Amino acid sequence: MIQPTTDTLAQPIIRFADVHKRFGSLVVLDALSLDIPADRTTVIIGPSGAGKSVLLKHIVGLLQPDSGNVYFHQQRINHLSERQLEPIRKRIGFLFQMGALFDSMTVGENIAFPLRHQGIKSERNIQQVIGEKLAVVGLSGSEKKMPADLSGGQKKRVALARAIAMDPEVVLYDEPTTGLDPIRADVINELILKLKEELKVTGIVVTHDMASAFKVADQIVMLLNGKIIAQGTPQQIKTMENDDVRHFIEGRANAADLKALHRL
């Protein structure tokens, strides 16, 4: 493995310790150990199926490791029941890959859901938060729309507004810029930076979009076959010699793929 050089000043807010996870015979996470520093943005890159989304789901207890441990603020969370996980989940926002908006609710109701679920009674406060968060993602005035009437990119932005509705201390972004035009993608990048700088939000971003990764990351981690093959600052990743890393960040097909194509 390439030697990691991370910001040692920041305290880890989330820690993976020797986490193994498999689905049937497929190994998804293989003895993975990783510290996520607080108040920083960690970007996780890697080819599809490398275990990136699975890694995110372990942080909120949607998945449990087969062995190894996951810690949140030094508290082990992988053995907790659904009810014990509630206080932790309230502190973490999750932007799902496809948005995962509730189809039966309007945009406004989707954003209000975590607020109402957490017992915020004042309708005026709720409406204010909906307005603010929609403005942040550039969709002011679409409170009454149904998710089915939105484009893929708009759905993702509403989902992001919902993920930050409770002002969480950690936000997990599962491919936040996929399916967005370059300008809108950059708005999301700016938003991730703004949340970190102004609200001290710890961000964990899973992405294939290298422009986004280099822009928002304080730390980049590359996963391949469930293992970390590279870890470092964007600058360190850019100058790494490892072939897998270079192919990925430059978006080049590797020799094996090209050979397979030539057989056609």
Added chain:
Amino acid sequence: MTPEDPSSNRFRILSPLEFWGKTCLSLVLTLGDFVRFFVAILAGLLRGMDRFGRREMLSQMFDLGTLSIPVVMLTGFFIGAVLVIEAYPQFHALGLASRLGSVTVLSVVKQIGPVLTGVMLAGRVGGAMTAELGTMRVTEQIEALRSMAADPVRTLAVPRVLACLVMTPILTVFSDILGIFGGWLIAVHVQGINNDQFWHFARVGVDIYTINTGLIKALFFGLAIGAIACYKGFRCGNGAQGVGRACTEAFVSSFIVILILNLVLALLLTNIYVMVWPNQPPIL
């Protein structure tokens, strides 16, 4: 271990012992998983619902209940009518045609009404509720609920089961009324049975316990339909194929459970009747 291990080779021919072993294991695992899910629903029913849950329940009651009234009434009417058409020659030959009133009402109220309503609802619920929940699972909406510290069973399953629990007996009443009406129409206006005699025997044959028997059955059917539909939706496989399969399984399982429950409840409720009123025959 999961009931469907993706690593297993689907096309490998199994030895009989292996086949039965796998089948039994999968059955026990699914049953155990369902019982846990069902207990979570019962616990949720006792804990009550939040605002979101109440709204979900009302919208489900409308979609699956109110909108089912016409179809349940229509099937009730036709089955009631056919029942009299088929039974009349036999009763006429015995000189008991005037007793058709009690036979019609008894069959409709105790059996046809609740079972027909249950089966109709199983079809509708299997199609609508399982597909909706299955799609929610496939598009990560159920995981999104969990990630927001909401309990999906309490938020999604409990309101749906409660809607089925409340609406099945109500729909049964509609089915009963139209079934009796259909029977009466044929008996009195086609077969020429005396109207007063029809209603006299209808009243003699059916007491309040009999009507409640049908409604208690409907209550259990509603609970079973709702719980099975939610379970299949929550455990639905991936993609459009997974959702389709979950819907079919929900209908087939509900249908079988309705038939089994009907038998068990018929035995149980008839025995209770005999125990409480030992001097009266359970059926006239």
